[in-house]
Structure formats: structure tokens, C-alpha cells
Amino acid sequence: MNEFDFYKREQLADNLWVVTESYGVNSTFQIYVLTGADRTVVIDSGLGAQSGLRRYIETYIGGAGKPMSVLLTHTHPDHVGGAPLFDEVYVNPKEFPDLDWNRCHYRRFGDLEWFCGHSRWMEEPDADIMNFCYLHFVRDLLQEEDCIPVNDGDILDFGSIRLTAIHCPSHSAGSTIYYWKEENIAFVGDAIQHWNGYPGKEKGPAHFEAVKRFISMMPEDVHIMNAHDPGVFGMDFARNVLQCYAEIIEGKDLDKDNRIGYSNHFHVTRHKPGQNIQMDHYVNDVRLSYNLLDH
Numbered sequence: 001m002n003e004f005d006f007y008k009r010e011q012l013a014d015n016l017w018v019v020t021e022s023y024g025v026n027s028t029f030q031i032y033v034l035t036g037a038d039r040t041v042v043i044d045s046g047l048g049a050q051s052g053l054r055r056y057i058e059t060y061i062g063g064a065g066k067p068m069s070v071l072l073t074h075t076h077p078d079h080v081g082g083a084p085l086f087d088e089v090y091v092n093p094k095e096f097p098d099l100d101w102n103r104c105h106y107r108r109f110g111d112l113e114w115f116c117g118h119s120r121w122m123e124e125p126d127a128d129i130m131n132f133c134y135l136h137f138v139r140d141l142l143q144e145e146d147c148i149p150v151n152d153g154d155i156l157d158f159g160s161i162r163l164t165a166i167h168c169p170s171h172s173a174g175s176t177i178y179y180w181k182e183e184n185i186a187f188v189g190d191a192i193q194h195w196n197g198y199p200g201k202e203k204g205p206a207h208f209e210a211v212k213r214f215i216s217m218m219p220e221d222v223h224i225m226n227a228h229d230p231g232v233f234g235m236d237f238a239r240n241v242l243q244c245y246a247e248i249i250e251g252k253d254l255d256k257d258n259r260i261g262y263s264n265h266f267h268v269t270r271h272k273p274g275q276n277i278q279m280d281h282y283v284n285d286v287r288l289s290y291n292l293l294d295h
Contacts, residue, residue: 001132003052009060012232013183015161017061020230021046021053023129027115029078030227032187033061034180036161042070043178043187044227048081048138049112069158071150073189073227074172075102075142077111084140090150092167094174103141109133150176168214170207170245171196177214185223186214192241193226198248198281198290208245215242237286244288248281257281259292 009019015036021029031053032043040063046053058064069088072079075095080103083089101107109130116129150156152167156178166177171190178187192211198204215238224233247253257279277292 001128003050003136004056004059006050007052007056009056016183016185018225018230019053019057019061023047023049023112023116023133024126026117027078028228028230030225030230032225033057034161035062036158038066038160039158040066040068041158041161041163042068042086044073044079044189045070045082045086047078047108047112047115048083048085049108049133050136051082051085051138052136053082054085071156071163071176071178071187073177073187073191074175075099076172076190077102077108078115079189079227080142081108082138083142084138084146088148089142089146090148090156092151092165092174092176093147093149094167094169095172096144096147096174098172099142099144105137105139105141108137152176166214166217168192168210170210170241175210179218183223184219184221185225186218188214188224188226190227192224192238194229194286196241196244196286196288198245198288200291204245204249208242208249211238211242211245215239240283240286241288244281244283244286247283248288248290254279254281 006021006023007019009017011017015034017033019031019033021031029046031046034041054068067087070083070086072083072089072091075091075098112133113125116126150165152165154165156163156165163178163180166179168177168191169175175189175191177191199207220235222235224237259279278289279292281288281290
């Protein structure tokens with residue numbers, strides 16, 4: 001086993017690749033690599049459960065000897081873990097308050113236990129993968145002072161690559177979408193994906209408005225690429241996410257939803273046990289999981 005075993009790659013265009021990081025059936029992390037004339041730009045940095053990401057990019061995609069910048073859509077562990085491997089790290093400052101929690105080794109390996117497990121949450125994780133990652137994980141932790149702040153509307157100019165930052169707090173406080181106008185691609189991280197978590201009565205409407213605003217800013221033929229769903233999606237996909245939020249807020253057809261029960265998985269250990277009863281609401285192939293006690 002070596003660090004490169006956890007990656008595969010696909011070229012999507014002349015200057016765009018996707019690197020998929022995976023530790024088992026429960027993990028698919030999409031890391032996008034934009035190859036510019038003078039600099040390589042990476043969208044998100046994976047879990048960092050082993051330290052081979054930058055070497056993998058340089059070996060199989062190119063860019064050795066060039067600066068490499070990573071743009072974080074947000075700072076959850078499966079996006080921020082490999083960030084210290086790069087020369088520059090860009091992130092929305094609204095993510096800073098959660099940085100300590102989301103970058104910590106304890107949470108990263110708690111998540112890894114799930115990612116390298118089998119199809120059911122309570123089965124034992126793959127011991128070989130866990131042991132390898134304990135020896136090879138990215139030990140540096142991203143510090144706030146290491147980050148270059150990115151705010152809504154900023155134009156990030158990397159010479160042959162220019163990206164517009166769009167604040168879209170539908171997944172975390174500082175979730176940011178990077179729009180590549182020349183290629184008509186929106187790298188949305190977890191802000192718009194097939195599975196979304198509904199944050200409850202207080203924040204739900206704000207998340208709805210964030211997705212609505214993004215849709216209003218994009219051309220109808222935009223190509224949407226997120227961090228966990230392989231493939232390229234269109235505006236109908238984003239509208240399904242928006243409709244899912246709207247129906248939860250309005251309480252529409254919730255009697256048809258599926259109860260997925262209580263989970264003691266590491267992701268929810270900060271929640272009180274009585275708040276972990278969750279339901280699934282669907283609009284076409286988009287799923288929104290919400291807290292039963294909020295409704």
C-alpha cells in the first residue's frame with residue numbers, strides 16, 4: 001500500500017482534471033486541478049489522511065516546480081486536511097471560527113473510520129487503511145494566519161485562470177463557490193449536492209436564499225461540479241436542491257418522508273442524542289435530511 005493508492009484521476013478538459021480521493025465505499029472526494037501557465041490551482045484538498053496529494057498531482061498531472069494554490073470551498077475535514085501541502089490557501093473568513101474543530105486530527109480519524117468501513121455504519125473500519133494513514137497523514141494543521149481571505153465577489157486572478165468567489169452559505173457559514181467564467185464551470189463544494197443536511201427552522205430559510213441567489217447569478221447552461229458526486233450537473237440539479245429546501249420550510253408532503261433513525265456516527269457527536277432522529281425528503285434524485293424535532 002502507498003499514498004497514491006487512494007487516488008485516481010480523469011482529465012475533463014485541456015486544463016482541467018479531477019482527482020478522486022477514496023478510502024472505501026463510503027468516501028468519494030472530488031478534488032479539481034486547474035493547470036495554468038504559471039501556477040496550478042486546486043479546488044479543495046481532501047481529507048489529508050495521507051500526505052501524497054501534491055506529489056500525486058505533480059507526478060501524474062504536472063506542475064512540478066510551479067507554485068500551487070488551493071482554494072477551499074469550506075473547512076470541513078474532507079476538504080481542509082491536505083491544505084498545508086500547498087503554497088497558498090484561500091478561504092472565506094467566515095470559516096475561521098470552525099477551523100479548530102474541522103481540522104483536528106481526532107475528527108479526521110473519526111471520519112476516516114466511517115470512510116474506510118463497509119456499507120453499514122457500524123461495521124469495523126479497514127484496519128490496514130487505518131494503520132497506514134496513522135503513519136502517513138498530513139500532520140500540519142492549517143492556521144488562520146496561513147490563509148488568504150476570500151470574500152463574496154472577489155476575482156482571484158492566477159494569470160491564465162480567473163475565478164469569481166460567490167459566497168453561498170448553504171452548507172457552512174463561509175461556503176464559497178468558485179466560478180470559472182471562461183469555461184462556464186461552477187465548483188460548488190458541498191453547497192449544492194445530491195445529499196444535503198437541513199439546518200433547522202432558524203437557518204433553513206437562509207440556506208434556501210443562498211442557493212436561490214447562486215441560481216440567479218448563473219447562466220442557464222452552467223456546468224456544476226461538486227465535491228462528492230462524480231460528473232457534471234446542470235441548472236435543473238440546483239433547482240431540485242432549491243425545491244427540496246422550499247418543501248421542508250413549507251412542510252410540504254413531509255408525511256411521505258422516510259425516517260432514517262438515530263445515528264451515533266462521529267459526524268453527529270456534537271449533537272444531543274434526542275436531536276439525532278432524522279428524516280429524508282426527496283425531490284427527484286436530491287435528498288435533504290432534516291431533524292424530526294424541528295418540525
